[in-house]
Amino acid sequence: MQPNEITEILNRPISQELLARDLTRLAYVxxxxxxxxxxxxxxxxxxxIVMCTTKNAPKLPALRHNPAVALTIDTEVHPPKILLIRGRAELDVVDGIPEEYLQMNGSYEMTAEQRVEWEAEVRSLYDGMVRIVVTPTWAKLIDFETTLPSAVEELVRQRAERLHA
Structure with a gap:
């Protein structure tokens, strides 16, 4: 997939909504x-995509051995909106708490007081973290309105051929 194709997919309004969500599913070997x-x-x-984890997370040795990853960001409504991304994980060990970690937890519902307590707890627990950085090398948006899973697209094409035969 060419970089301009990836950019076009990731810049779509639905993709931008999904990229503003809190959680992704990280798949790796x-x-x-x-x-x-x-x-x-x-x-x-x-x-x-920037994710942060503990320096002792079991996924880190696996990602060092094989950095190929896939990410899924989706919604819980019908029809779902799904953003699929593939890339390679780059690991960046940092001292203290990465700013991204504080940002990514910013949309959880917390009062200002809870936020202060949470951040103090995080800072007291972690002396450093690992940033897992993924630059997309492939992307697909499935919204079930303008885009479908490739297998479903194939079935739609086959049905159209049968109907026009």
């Missing part, structure tokens, strides 16, 4: 070779 998919908070900086 674990060290034992089996697949994993974990929900994780994220933020979109306009060109990359």
């Amino acid at each position: 674990a060290k034992d070779g089996t697949p994993r998919s974990v929900p994780i908070g994220f933020t979109w900086n306009g060109s990359q």
